[in-house]
Amino acid sequence: MSQDSRKIRLIMDLRNQGVTDTAVLSAIEKMPREVFVEEAFLDQAYANQALPINCGQTISQPLIVGLMTQGLQVGNRHKVLEVGTGSGYQAAILSKLARRVYTIERHRDLLAQAEKRFTKLNIRNITSMAGDGYKGWPAQAPFDRILVTAAARIVPPELVAQLSDQGGIMVLPVGESGDVNQEVIRVRKDGTTYHSERMFPVRFVPLVQGLPEYKSATRRRE
Ligand code: SAH
Numbered sequence: 065m066s067q068d069s070r071k072i073r074l075i076m077d078l079r080n081q082g083v084t085d086t087a088v089l090s091a092i093e094k095m096p097r098e099v100f101v102e103e104a105f106l107d108q109a110y111a112n113q114a115l116p117i118n119c120g121q122t123i124s125q126p127l128i129v130g131l132m133t134q135g136l137q138v139g140n141r142h143k144v145l146e147v148g149t150g151s152g153y154q155a156a157i158l159s160k161l162a163r164r165v166y167t168i169e170r171h172r173d174l175l176a177q178a179e180k181r182f183t184k185l186n187i188r189n190i191t192s193m194a195g196d197g198y199k200g201w202p203a204q205a206p207f208d209r210i211l212v213t214a215a216a217r218i219v220p221p222e223l224v225a226q227l228s229d230q231g232g233i234m235v236l237p238v239g240e241s242g243d244v245n246q247e248v249i250r251v252r253k254d255g256t257t258y259h260s261e262r263m264f265p266v267r268f269v270p271l272v273q274g275l276p277e278y279k280s281a282t283r284r285r286e
Contacts, residue, residue, distance in 0.1 A: 067098060067110060070111070071093065071110045073110070074126055075092065083127070088130055088133050088157075089130070094160065095156055096185070097109045097126070100151040100181060101115050102117060112126050113125050114128075118174055119171040119276075120269075121171070121174065123151040124150075124213060128248075128266060129157060131263070132154075132213075132235050132248060133154075135248070135263055136233060137233055138158065138209055140162065141163050141208075142161075142162045142163055143208050143209075144165045144166070144207060144209040145200065145204070145205075145207040145211070146168070147210070147223070147236075148169060148212060151174070152167075152182060154211070155167040155192070156181070156185065156187055159187050159189050162209070164191065165189060165191070166201050167191075169194060169197070170197065170272065175194045196273060198216070199220075200223050200225075201226070202222075202226065207228060208228050208233075210226070211234070212234070212235070212236035212237070214268055214271035215236075215237040215240075216238055217238070219234075219251060219260065220271075223236075227251070227253045227258075229253055229254065229255050233250060233251065233252055235248060235250050236249055236251070237249070237266050244265075246268060247266065248263040248265075249263065
């Protein structure tokens with residue numbers, strides 16, 4: 065079966081499973097997921113499943129990307145923050161729907177790979193940075209939309225603080241890592257109040273606070 069027919073089947077699958085927003089489906093249809101997967105998994109680029117990427121992380125399942133993106137209700141004037149760049153696929157999908165996307169990844173190797181993919185695909189409205197996304201990106205706040213693609217134990221307060229208080233929406237998985245009871249939550253903020261609603265169960269890699277330790281030849285020892 066060709067990649068094109070696999071892709072058509074995937075889009076039908078997503079539609080059957082609740083991704084009905086045509087702008088979201090069209091962004092997924094136009095984005096070459098094969099650019100974001102590791103070479104060993106090229107033949108599975110359009111399978112509806114998560115796949116391993118470097119640093120022990122995963123590129124999310126297309127259905128989850130579709131449902132979370134749809135739930136985020138992204139408009140073309142929106143400034144969006146994504147936490148957990150990973151392969152860069154979710155950020156690339158958001159870049160087709162929003163005005164500008166800011167994305168943060170704690171593994172700088174993953175970030176470098178993702179940035180190469182954005183350049184290759186000529187995507188110009190993504191700004192990316194290596195850092196701890198648990199703290200958000202204060203210099204660029206407020207954001208109209210925030211999407212977190214790693215599971216937090218609680219809704220990170222700094223992220224709520226960086227959400228626009230005029231109808232800002234954040235979508236994020238919440239729950240213990242490895243827990244089968246993680247859930248995607250949608251937070252809406254108006255003024256100083258916000259309320260959250262449960263969307264669907266999910267299983268994500270954990271949102272880890274702080275940065276990984278890199279072995280560096282220049283690091284000094286006491
Ligand atoms: N959105 C990604 C999915 C990546 S998996 C994609 O489309 O491919 C989640 C990612 O979140 C991992 O790459 C992990 O390293 C990253 N992550 C986990 N905790 C983080 C944190 N505190 N700050 C930034 N990135 C984090």
